[in-house]
Amino acid sequence: MAMRVKDHYQRNRDFGRLWRRGTMSSLIMIVWLASLVPMSNASHQGDKHHGVEESPDVTGPIYSIPGASFQVVLSRKTGSAGSGSDGTLADAAVQTVIDAFTIMLEHRTDYPRFDESLKKDALQQVIIEPTVVNQDGKEFSFLVARTKDQGRVKLLISASSLKDKGYLRHPDQLVPVLAREFQWVVSKADTAPKSKAVLSGRDVKHAPIRMNHEIQNMTGDQRADAIQRLFETYLTTVDDQKSLEGQPFYEVGTTKLTQPAQSDSTTKLYDIRVREALQKIMKEPYFFEHTPKAVRSLLNGNIWNVSFVKIDQRDWATRTRVLPEDKSVLVGELDHRIQPAKILVNTYRTAAPDDPFYMDTNGLPMGALSADQLARVIASEIEQNITEKSMRGHVVQDQMTAPR
Numbered sequence: 548m549a550m551r552v553k554d555h556y557q558r559n560r561d562f563g564r565l566w567r568r569g570t571m572s573s574l575i576m577i578v579w580l581a582s583l584v585p586m587s588n589a590s591h592q593g594d595k596h597h598g599v600e601e602s603p604d605v606t607g608p609i610y611s612i613p614g615a616s617f618q619v620v621l622s623r624k625t626g627s628a629g630s631g632s633d634g635t636l637a638d639a640a641v642q643t644v645i646d647a648f649t650i651m652l653e654h655r656t657d658y659p660r661f662d663e664s665l666k667k668d669a670l671q672q673v674i675i676e677p678t679v680v681n682q683d684g685k686e687f688s689f690l691v692a693r694t695k696d697q698g699r700v701k702l703l704i705s706a707s708s709l710k711d712k713g714y715l716r717h718p719d720q721l722v723p724v725l726a727r728e729f730q731w732v733v734s735k736a737d738t739a740p741k742s743k744a745v746l747s748g749r750d751v752k753h754a755p756i757r758m759n760h761e762i763q764n765m766t767g768d769q770r771a772d773a774i775q776r777l778f779e780t781y782l783t784t785v786d787d788q789k790s791l792e793g794q795p796f797y798e799v800g801t802t803k804l805t806q807p808a809q810s811d812s813t814t815k816l817y818d819i820r821v822r823e824a825l826q827k828i829m830k831e832p833y834f835f836e837h838t839p840k841a842v843r844s845l846l847n848g849n850i851w852n853v854s855f856v857k858i859d860q861r862d863w864a865t866r867t868r869v870l871p872e873d874k875s876v877l878v879g880e881l882d883h884r885i886q887p888a889k890i891l892v893n894t895y896r897t898a899a900p901d902d903p904f905y906m907d908t909n910g911l912p913m914g915a916l917s918a919d920q921l922a923r924v925i926a927s928e929i930e931q932n933i934t935e936k937s938m939r940g941h942v943v944q945d946q947m948t949a950p951r
Contacts (some may be wrong), residue, residue: 606623607620608621609621613649617673619644619645619674621641643709644721660726660823668699669700669736670701670736671696673702675703676705677707678705679705679708691735693735727799730819751848751876751877753879753880754848754879755773758883759843767832770829774826782851783854784818785814786856791817791855791894792811793810796813797894797915818854820855821921825853825925828841828842828926834922838930845929847883849887850887850933851888854890854892857893861893865902866928867890868891871886875887892913893913894913895913897913907920907927
């Protein structure tokens with residue numbers, strides 16, 4: 548691979564000069580919009596003045612990566628990327644990005660959103676620009692933009708940002724950051740019709756819930772497909788109190804809060820992270836072996852919502868809320884009677900030492916957990932509390948402490 552890239556550079560030795568010939572005044576007019584739902588229920592509501600923007604066509608040296616359906620383009624529309632040699636920075640940026648994608652291609656199952664984008668052919672191009680700004684002039688390290696081809700997008704990467712953050716010539720460090728951007732690639736590329744059931748109300752009668760004996764015999768992929776179908780009927784992953792509207796968010800693994808670009812950006816980010824965590828609970832053998840009740844409860848109709856929330860007046864990190872028995876409902880074709888439950892994750896709280904998932908969080912706030920950590924937290928909460936809450940008289944206390 549290294550030889551291929553070097554040979555490719557030799558065929559395009561003029562690209563450093565091409566960068567220098569651009570003008571500094573050009574700005575990339577693109578959108579920055581995260582989908583409310585990362586898979587088949589993506590929604591762009593609330594961003595009307597962003598929703599019709601498309602990325603302009605970009606020309607420049609093109610690089611292919613074996614095994615990838617997309618190409619890497621070094622833009623020559625803008626000028627210098629900053630201090631130092633333009634050609635040297637361009638060389639390093641392209642090499643780093645190609646090497647990072649090569650690693651991801653070799654281990655694509657470790658990066659589910661990346662893998663999904665490849666299967667859907669959602670990514671048309673990766674464009675390396677000296678700097679990347681949105682239509683408001685705000686600078687970003689990465690941005691995803693629609694193209695004229697429906698269901699396909701471009702990923703723009705800032706070369707100067709790669710340099711400033713220490714990623715140049717360190718593709719292994721760029722990989723996790725790059726992989727995270729594919730949640731936006733998948734969500735923005737999604738043009739599937741929106742489920743009428745979700746828009747008009749939960750369609751519980753036709754929800755494809757599974758009985759426990761069926762779940763026992765399903766593979767991880769079958770369980771992941773089953774929960775995806777529930778997302779399309781009644782299972783939601785967004786806080787219905789809208790408590791995260793306009794609130795800052797945590798990057799994974801940090802305690803530093805970042806202000807959102809849009810008022811609903813934080814909600815969308817955490818919606819995506821919850822869904823990734825739920826998919827992991829379905830697919831990975833660990834959860835079926837250690838928290839089987841959590842797996843069953845997510846697929847048999849017991850849980851209607853799993854979401855991040857902001858509840859300052861409560862110091863708990865997670866909570867299960869269950870509707871009382873007199874509000875139980877019939878779900879599925881076989882009229883399975885359940886008491887709908889919510890699983891809440893308190894975004895800005897840390898786990899207490901007596902929480903069963905305390906060791907999995909490494910002292911981080913709930914909103915800073917990775918999808919892997921979050922999956923263990925959610926599964927543990929369900930495993931420990933779903934039966935107790937619904938069967939042993941804790942419902943009244945749930946109602947008393949619910950957010951207003």
